[in-house]
Amino acid sequence: MTGLPILSEAAWLTPARIRRIAMLFAGIALIFLGADVWFHTRAGVTDAAGEQLGRDFVNYWSGAHLAAQGQARKVYDIGAFLGWQRQHTAANAEFKWYSYPPVMLALSLPLAVMGYKAGLLLWLSGGWLAFSGLLSRLMGWRMAMLTAFAAPASFLNFLAGQNGHYTAALLGGGILLLEASPAAAGALFGLLCFKPQLAVLVPVALIAGKHWRAFVAAGATALLLAAASLALFGQQTWLGFLHTAPINAQLMEHGDTFWHRMPTVFAMTRLLGGSVAAGYALQILSAAAAILLVARVWCSGADIRQKGAMLILATFLATPYAWDYDLVMLTFAAALLAARAIENGFRPWEKSLVALMVAMPMILSPIASVVHFQIAPFILWSALLLIARPGRVPAPSQAEAQTGEAGL
Numbered sequence: 381m382t383g384l385p386i387l388s389e390a391a392w393l394t395p396a397r398i399r400r401i402a403m404l405f406a407g408i409a410l411i412f413l414g415a416d417v418w419f420h421t422r423a424g425v426t427d428a429a430g431e432q433l434g435r436d437f438v439n440y441w442s443g444a445h446l447a448a449q450g451q452a453r454k455v456y457d458i459g460a461f462l463g464w465q466r467q468h469t470a471a472n473a474e475f476k477w478y479s480y481p482p483v484m485l486a487l488s489l490p491l492a493v494m495g496y497k498a499g500l501l502l503w504l505s506g507g508w509l510a511f512s513g514l515l516s517r518l519m520g521w522r523m524a525m526l527t528a529f530a531a532p533a534s535f536l537n538f539l540a541g542q543n544g545h546y547t548a549a550l551l552g553g554g555i556l557l558l559e560a561s562p563a564a565a566g567a568l569f570g571l572l573c574f575k576p577q578l579a580v581l582v583p584v585a586l587i588a589g590k591h592w593r594a595f596v597a598a599g600a601t602a603l604l605l606a607a608a609s610l611a612l613f614g615q616q617t618w619l620g621f622l623h624t625a626p627i628n629a630q631l632m633e634h635g636d637t638f639w640h641r642m643p644t645v646f647a648m649t650r651l652l653g654g655s656v657a658a659g660y661a662l663q664i665l666s667a668a669a670a671i672l673l674v675a676r677v678w679c680s681g682a683d684i685r686q687k688g689a690m691l692i693l694a695t696f697l698a699t700p701y702a703w704d705y706d707l708v709m710l711t712f713a714a715a716l717l718a719a720r721a722i723e724n725g726f727r728p729w730e731k732s733l734v735a736l737m738v739a740m741p742m743i744l745s746p747i748a749s750v751v752h753f754q755i756a757p758f759i760l761w762s763a764l765l766l767i768a769r770p771g772r773v774p775a776p777s778q779a780e781a782q783t784g785e786a787g788l
């Protein structure tokens with residue numbers, strides 16, 4: 381019994397319709413991003429209230445410039461960092477702090493030779509192209525570039541000036557390269573050390589799957605980056621990071637104006653009025669269940685695309701700290717599942733859940749803001765349990781076969 385065939389089979393979600401929807405979203409995104417640029421360049425690189433063009437990008441750009449000038453320690457001195465930003469953007473620039481470890485300073489150093497607007501353009505376009513390039517291994521280049529731009533999470537990432545495309549490219553690329561080039565895959569996984577909360581399940585997957593070369597390469601890459609940042613910026617910079625790191629925990633625990641944008645079990649609990657302790661307790665339960673599922677599937681003979689999609693989904697169910705722009709990764713998970721289904725067919729409800737995964741970033745914040753309930757964990761758990769289920773799937777339909785022939 382599948383019931384509700386319009387959703388359980390979703391035959392209406394054809395390749396041609398997917399392209400039209402993607403083009404529509406891309407057009408809407410261009411209009412809104414253009415308007416955002418106009419509003420945020422009325423006072424140099426800020427709006428009248430001091431909100432920066434590219435919002436969070438000011439952190440990466442400022443950090444890179446300070447590091448290049450031999451002043452990396454100031455990045456973790458909140459007063460000095462804010463003062464430098466206001467000196468180089470606007471006197472009333474919005475308060476920002478640098479939440480990343482010093483390895484991010486090393487990775488973002490190329491921004492130090494650029495002005496703010498040029499740096500933002502390079503940052504966003506570079507992430508989009510990197511993500512598109514890896515996504516093109518699952519679909520044609522044109523569709524990959526369109527998908528990487530039109531996905532709702534991509535719009536949020538562009539708007540925030542964030543690193544969602546880079547993290548998605550690193551995790552998704554590592555999954556794609558794992559069997560053919562385990563050392564390269566491990567290097568990509570290791571680069572995620574600048575945002576370790578999104579790599580929390582990578583060791584579990586690699587150990588369960590006995591991908592030892594990738595595991596060693598990931599660890600070596602992370603250690604080399606840490607050592608390089610220590611050599612470049614000094615011990616005091618790392619101590620400064622450790623001193624300011626608790627700000628992120630405080631934001632997660634008490635930032636009631638942000639929980640609607642955080643698709644985690646912890647944020648869901650806090651948004652419902654639960655205590656910090658209750659939030660951590662439920663998050664630990666969710667993480668433990670996600671770890672067990674990932675370990676079980678990764679030690680099986682399942683298709684790497686199924687394993688990869690599960691790893692991405694489970695990441696957001698294991699970490700207590702993630703934002704809506706991080707959900708760019710779900711676009712990769714959806715592409716992995718679609719590529720598998722082109723060969724084997726979609727399970728009942730799978731196509732609808734894949735579509736919902738891509739659309740989710742667009743709806744989770746408005747719903748959570750109005751009803752004070754975060755639906756993301758329920759969608760993620762539903763998708764994870766569905767794709768983790770063993771058994772045969774139906775043969776691909778004619779529409780799905782055409783999707784494969786056309787490269788999605």
